[in-house]
Amino acid sequence: MLEVRTVRTSAPVPPHFNRTLGIRLVRQHRDGVTVECPLRPALLNSDSVLHGGVTAAVADAAVGIAISRRFGGTQRHTTVELKLNYLLPVAGGKLVARSRLLRVGRRLCVGWVDLFDQRKRLVAVAVVTYMLLDARPPLSQLPSSRRRSAVSGA
Numbered sequence: 001m002l003e004v005r006t007v008r009t010s011a012p013v014p015p016h017f018n019r020t021l022g023i024r025l026v027r028q029h030r031d032g033v034t035v036e037c038p039l040r041p042a043l044l045n046s047d048s049v050l051h052g053g054v055t056a057a058v059a060d061a062a063v064g065i066a067i068s069r070r071f072g073g074t075q076r077h078t079t080v081e082l083k084l085n086y087l088l089p090v091a092g093g094k095l096v097a098r099s100r101l102l103r104v105g106r107r108l109c110v111g112w113v114d115l116f117d118q119r120k121r122l123v124a125v126a127v128v129t130y131m132l133l134d135a136r137p138p139l140s141q142l143p144s145s146r147r148r149s150a151v152s153g154a
Contacts, residue, residue, distance in 0.1 A: 018061050021054060025065060032099035032111065033068040037075035039092055050090035055115060057086060059126035063111030067130055070104060075111065076133040084126040093118025099128075108133055 012024055021043070037043075037058050045051045047062040060079055067077050095117045104111045115124040 005087060006040045009067060017057070018065075021057060021061075023061050026096075027070060029098075032101050033062060033069060034096065034098045035065060036094050036116060038094045039090065039144045048091065052084075054087060055086065055090070055095065055124050056082060056084050056126070058095055058097045059099075059113040059124070060113060060128055062097040062102070062113050063109070063128040063130060066099045067104075067109050068100050076128045078133060079128065080108070080131045081129040082126060083128075084124055086116070086124050088121060088123040090117045090123050095123070108113075116152060
């Protein structure tokens with residue numbers, strides 16, 4: 001049985017995956033945030049450049065953190081689409097992502113992300129769409145009998 005779990009937090013960077021990658025918030029803007037991810041050998045591909053999945057995760061996190069900030073950490077949300085154009089390989093230093101929330105609607109939020117290497121070269125651009133989830137508590141906070149019915153759709 002698949003258990004879906006969402007974590008709601010008002011911390012600067014949500015825990016777990018973002019922390020594992022080393023993503024940190026460096027600046028808040030009126031329309032978004034800037035985050036950075038220091039490169040380390042574990043994040044490189046077999047050609048010794050940043051793995052594309054890490055670039056995608058940083059873009060995704062930049063929009064997700066901007067949405068968390070917009071709603072003060074009270075609105076649950078999840079990614080529904082991510083479109084990424086890779087422009088240049090990143091070989092060292094850090095990856096910096098500047099997100100801008102283009103549209104915040106009742107159910108969907110769309111963000112744009114410019115990604116730069118340590119030399120401030122534009123290395124990728126992304127459009128990320130998030131769905132705003134209703135205010136139900138995370139499954140982990142429901143009694144086990146209600147968790148089973150929530151997952152199965154009963």
